[in-house]
Amino acid sequence: MQCLGRMKNARRCKNEASFLVCSHHKWQPLAFLLSVITIIGIFGGIYQDVVKPISEEPSAEKSTNPAQEPTSMGYITIPIEIESSWDEYSFLDRKAEFYIVRPESPGTQVVVSSGAAKIEIPEDGMTINNGEKIYISPHNTTKTKVILPKSKKLQGYLNEGGYEIQLVLFDQYGSVFPHMEQRLFDREFLAEGFRYWFRLVLDE
Known part of the structure; x- marks a missing residue:
């Protein structure tokens, strides 16, 4: 050829x-x-x-409301502050629990969703147990976020309104954090978040 x-x-x-x-x-x-x-x-x-x-x-029409940013990728993040009044260091378990409830009547409510959440490691934060427990320094306020699982149902509850949320945190011994509160599950709450107190409770 x-x-x-x-x-x-x-x-x-x-x-x-x-x-x-x-x-x-x-x-x-x-x-x-x-x-x-x-x-x-x-x-x-x-x-x-x-x-x-x-x-x-990003389109110019996209909202820049900070309260909406945590849900833009499908995950709902909730800011939390933990104030420690202990004289010694302590640790926060990164595993948390959440409960979405619907008030039915005064003193009555129904849990419509619950599950496990994850606490984000703070910037410059220290951990132990392969990153599963976060160091809480004494007489200091630790700021971080709780990340709820990606769920269309949670997004629906958030958009619909009328629901409340409770976050349960645990210390290094598995004990529940005191001074828990229940808040409205709305976008205003996502901008404010929860505040917890890590205090030594003496037996009477």
Whole structure:
């Protein structure tokens, strides 16, 4: 068969070849392949660095309300503050529990959803037990967040309104944190969050 290679004048080589190209043009297929790879890489880089960021730029109509940001990715995050009045350090278990309740009448309520939540490690926070317990320094306020599981039902309760939430935190011994409170499960609450007190309770 006739060689498929090209000469300097861009014309096809007239030599006979046993397979695609003759010995004079044996490097042309490799050079062509490298050129194709280079072109693909250049266009891929342009798309990744220029086109894609522009196409993914947030719309100007998107809400910038801070209270709505925690739910933008499907997860609901609740800020918490833990004030310790102990003279010694203590630890907070990263596992928490949540209860979504619907008040039925004065003094009566129904739990519509419950489950496990995870406490985010604070910035510059220290942990033990492979990151499962957070260090709480004495006479200090620790600020972090509780992350509820991704759930369409929780989003529905939040959007519908009229529900309340209770968060249950545990110390390193598995004891429930005191001074728990129940709050309205709405976007205003997501901006404020819960506040807990870590205090030594003396037996009377």
